[in-house]
Amino acid sequence: MSERVWAATQIGVGQIELREYPLPEISADDALLKIEIAGICGSDIGGYQEFAGEPRIRGHENVGFLAQIGANAAKRWGVREGDRVVVEQYLPCGNCRWCRTGEYRFCDQTDKLPGQTILRYGNTPVSVAPSLWGGFSQYLYLPPNAIVHKIPAHVPATHAALFVPLANGMQWAYLQGGAAPGKTVVIQGPGQMGLASVVAAREAGAQCVIVSGLSRDAHRFEVARKLGAHHTVDVERESLSARVKQITNGQGADVVVNVSRGGRSTVRDALECASKIATIVLAGPGTQEIPTKGFGRKLITMKWVQGASFNAFELGLQLMASGRYPLSEISTHQFDLRHVNEAIRAFAGEAEPAGVIHASIRPEV
Numbered sequence: 596m597s598e599r600v601w602a603a604t605q606i607g608v609g610q611i612e613l614r615e616y617p618l619p620e621i622s623a624d625d626a627l628l629k630i631e632i633a634g635i636c637g638s639d640i641g642g643y644q645e646f647a648g649e650p651r652i653r654g655h656e657n658v659g660f661l662a663q664i665g666a667n668a669a670k671r672w673g674v675r676e677g678d679r680v681v682v683e684q685y686l687p688c689g690n691c692r693w694c695r696t697g698e699y700r701f702c703d704q705t706d707k708l709p710g711q712t713i714l715r716y717g718n719t720p721v722s723v724a725p726s727l728w729g730g731f732s733q734y735l736y737l738p739p740n741a742i743v744h745k746i747p748a749h750v751p752a753t754h755a756a757l758f759v760p761l762a763n764g765m766q767w768a769y770l771q772g773g774a775a776p777g778k779t780v781v782i783q784g785p786g787q788m789g790l791a792s793v794v795a796a797r798e799a800g801a802q803c804v805i806v807s808g809l810s811r812d813a814h815r816f817e818v819a820r821k822l823g824a825h826h827t828v829d830v831e832r833e834s835l836s837a838r839v840k841q842i843t844n845g846q847g848a849d850v851v852v853n854v855s856r857g858g859r860s861t862v863r864d865a866l867e868c869a870s871k872i873a874t875i876v877l878a879g880p881g882t883q884e885i886p887t888k889g890f891g892r893k894l895i896t897m898k899w900v901q902g903a904s905f906n907a908f909e910l911g912l913q914l915m916a917s918g919r920y921p922l923s924e925i926s927t928h929q930f931d932l933r934h935v936n937e938a939i940r941a942f943a944g945e946a947e948p949a950g951v952i953h954a955s956i957r958p959e960v
């Protein structure tokens with residue numbers, strides 16, 4: 596193993612450059628992951644464009660092989676050197692009320708709060724030893740509180756790179772939304788999170804999955820259908836609620852997952868197309884007011900959600916390992932470590948290549 600590690604390090608707004616770091620010493624309680632592939636998240640676009648603070652290595656959707664692992668860490672995590680794992684982005688404290696109740700993604704230690712250094716992959720600055728806190732790198736440091744899940748060898752790397760969107764889909768459409776047999780699920784927004792929610796809703800047994808988007812999403816609608824969506828609705832051409840009512844014989848949707856990232860009135864659309872009793876999951880509604888008038892007699896549960904639980908990660912990985920879904924349709928582009936700027940700009944739709952749905956960084960390619 597070489598003694599130096601190359602990592603794509605963000606040093607300013609829209610500025611990522613390759614920097615060299617020493618390979619950390621591993622003790623009995625920690626480990627080193629050789630990155631196989633690392634997904635780019637929607638939040639990486641904002642972080643890239645509105646960067647503030649100290650240099651850091653981005654990348655929090657990390658897949659790789661355990662290159663070195665201490666004896667205690669191996670025992671605690673139930674893994675061995677050479678195992679292929681995915682790593683959750685959270686590095687929680689283990690002691691607060693959220694950690695103690697299994698909701699560790701809300702642990703303050705993994706949050707951006709004033710007066711503390713955040714401990715979360717892709718966010719922790721390189722000034723915190725041993726610097727390797729992001730997956731756009733050859734290696735990632737795994738401290739004792741890292742959370743790993745094994746992933747089977749037969750899963751292609753490009754599918755493995757989707758473990759975070761799939762976990763989110765399972766959390767939002769199934770665990771929070773309640774997608775199940777007999778249910779109609781509307782997913783607003785056919786981006787990587789929306790498409791992963793389609794797969795999750797189908798995996799949960801939903802009766803009818805409807806995906807809405809804009810006219811420019813024509814290709815993504817095709818992908819949604821390949822993944823199992825029954826209907827797609829271009830909201831620039833037709834009313835979502837009218838179409839949903841038509842499809843459901845006037846009943847409306849039981850579950851609405853809003854991952855639209857905004858739009859003029861997607862929350863209003865969600866309330867309009869919801870059945871009399873329904874759950875609306877606001878997973879990425881962008882910035883808009885929540886209207887409270889004009890929806891008739893309804894019992895609506897609205898949920899504001901954030902990330903995925905341990906259980907959702909496991910469910911997402913099982914779904915992925917099943918091979919039942921053409922996940923390559925979502926995992927469209929891969930870039931090497933020297934082209935992280937280009938990858939994020941392409942994902943943001945600001946540069947070629949066009950048509951990126953989910954992009955990943957593969958250090959060895």
Ligand SMILES: [Zn+2]
Nearest residue numbers: 636637638655
């Ligand atoms: Zn993310």
Ligand SMILES: [Zn+2]
Nearest residue numbers: 688691694702
């Ligand atoms: Zn905690």
